[in-house]
Amino acid sequence: MATKAPRLSYLYAHPIAHPRPPRRSSRTFATAAPSPTEPNQTPHRRQTTFTDRLNSGPALDEFVTGPLSIDPPTSPFSEFSTPPNTSPPLRTALVGPPGRQKTITRLPTWLQTPIPNNENYKKIKSDLRGLNLHTVCEEARCPNISDCWGGSSGKSAATATIMLMGDTCTRGCRFCSVKTSKAPPPLDPHEPEHTAEALRRWGLGYVVLTSVDRDDLADSGARHFAETVRKIKSKAPGMLVEALTGDYAGDLEMVDLVAQSGLDVYAHNVETVEALTPHVRDRRATFRQSLRVLERAKQAREGLITKTSIMLGLGETPDQLWETLRELRKIDVDVVTFGQYMRPTKRHMQVHEYVTPEVFEVWSQRALDMGFLYCASGPLVRSSYKAGEAFIENVIKKRAGKRETVMAERAGEAARSAAL
Numbered sequence: 001m002a003t004k005a006p007r008l009s010y011l012y013a014h015p016i017a018h019p020r021p022p023r024r025s026s027r028t029f030a031t032a033a034p035s036p037t038e039p040n041q042t043p044h045r046r047q048t049t050f051t052d053r054l055n056s057g058p059a060l061d062e063f064v065t066g067p068l069s070i071d072p073p074t075s076p077f078s079e080f081s082t083p084p085n086t087s088p089p090l091r092t093a094l095v096g097p098p099g100r101q102k103t104i105t106r107l108p109t110w111l112q113t114p115i116p117n118n119e120n121y122k123k124i125k126s127d128l129r130g131l132n133l134h135t136v137c138e139e140a141r142c143p144n145i146s147d148c149w150g151g152s153s154g155k156s157a158a159t160a161t162i163m164l165m166g167d168t169c170t171r172g173c174r175f176c177s178v179k180t181s182k183a184p185p186p187l188d189p190h191e192p193e194h195t196a197e198a199l200r201r202w203g204l205g206y207v208v209l210t211s212v213d214r215d216d217l218a219d220s221g222a223r224h225f226a227e228t229v230r231k232i233k234s235k236a237p238g239m240l241v242e243a244l245t246g247d248y249a250g251d252l253e254m255v256d257l258v259a260q261s262g263l264d265v266y267a268h269n270v271e272t273v274e275a276l277t278p279h280v281r282d283r284r285a286t287f288r289q290s291l292r293v294l295e296r297a298k299q300a301r302e303g304l305i306t307k308t309s310i311m312l313g314l315g316e317t318p319d320q321l322w323e324t325l326r327e328l329r330k331i332d333v334d335v336v337t338f339g340q341y342m343r344p345t346k347r348h349m350q351v352h353e354y355v356t357p358e359v360f361e362v363w364s365q366r367a368l369d370m371g372f373l374y375c376a377s378g379p380l381v382r383s384s385y386k387a388g389e390a391f392i393e394n395v396i397k398k399r400a401g402k403r404e405t406v407m408a409e410r411a412g413e414a415a416r417s418a419a420l
Contacts, residue, residue: 169212171282177344196231222254226261259300
């Protein structure tokens with residue numbers, strides 16, 4: 001019988017070492033020459049579309065030696081040349097304590113407004129806080145707040161744009177300073193009543209209602225908006241109401257609901273030209289969707305005035321503005337306004353240029369020549385601008401007078417026919 005080897009000798013036996021092949025290092029010296037490639041072998045090249053476009057463009061020498069000789073594109077409106085924006089260079093100033101000063105840019109003189117501080121302004125602000133109401137004047141940091149809230153002859157001349165459904169929006173446009181959140185607080189069920197009561201106290205002849213976007217709600221807040229309009233009309237039947245609405249996520253039935261609630265002007269802003277819309281507005285808001293909203297509002301009620309607003313200074317071109325105006329006239333928009341985009345904070349998109357008042361005047365005349373009922377155009381013009389409201393108010397009253405005259409004539413003819 002063969003003797004067994006002790007078990008411990010196998011446990012601690014040295015394993016047999018298998019020789020490993022030498023590893024090749026893939027690293028090379030910086031001075032090493034690259035390995036020559038075979039003449040019939042083409043090196044692999046990754047697709048670089050953007051790099052190819054850059055390489056095919058002008059070289060640095062062409063910029064240094066002089067401008068490129070590129071023919072300007074032809075435009076169907078070339079005979080209507082826009083005057084150059086000959087604005088003076090922006091002024092700068094040093095602010096801050098010594099040693100930590102920084103340079104800031106001053107606004108052009110035509111964009112500077114007084115600081116609001118009068119009794120009428122304070123009274124309106126007190127009324128709004130007491131009823132837990134919000135205004136787009138404050139939330140959007142409108143530069144006209146001192147003029148609109150201050151008024152020229154007491155509270156009857158003052159205007160304020162009430163912002164419904166809270167102060168938090170579900171969208172994040174790059175130009176807007178209103179707070180944003182995916183889940184804003186719930187709606188205040190008493191807001192329609194409070195809004196109507198506040199406006200009745202002020203005794204205004206024309207009021208503008210707007211709202212944040214509420215994509216978190218099934219109807220995007222359209223029923224809440226319509227209820228507010230009905231409350232206002234019940235408390236102040238003679239008050240004219242303009243509604244500056246969102247797009248309701250493209251739900252045109254909600255547009256019908258608001259347009260038929262008793263309001264007098266339906267406003268929805270396209271904000272900018274179609275080419276810049278993806279860079280300026282929230283991704284859920286499109287230029288074509290805004291056009292559909294304005295068109296549907298016009299169809300929802302006969303005689304309803306439709307209105308939109310466009311910001312300048314975002315990098316738009318004259319041809320793009322011409323195309324935008326043509327698209328708006330195709331759907332019979334009545335009123336258009338032009339205003340200067342002003343950057344609310346450093347977190348928002350930058351201003352491309354400050355457009356001069358002369359250029360604004362040119363676009364105003366062009367809009368009127370195209371058939372718009374009214375156009376308010378100026379650096380400080382906003383969608384709810386006092387001068388525009390006064391004009392629209394007069395138009396609505398004239399239309400109402402003509403309608404009453406026609407109805408009276410028809411009633412008289414019916415009575416005469418019945419007598420015969």
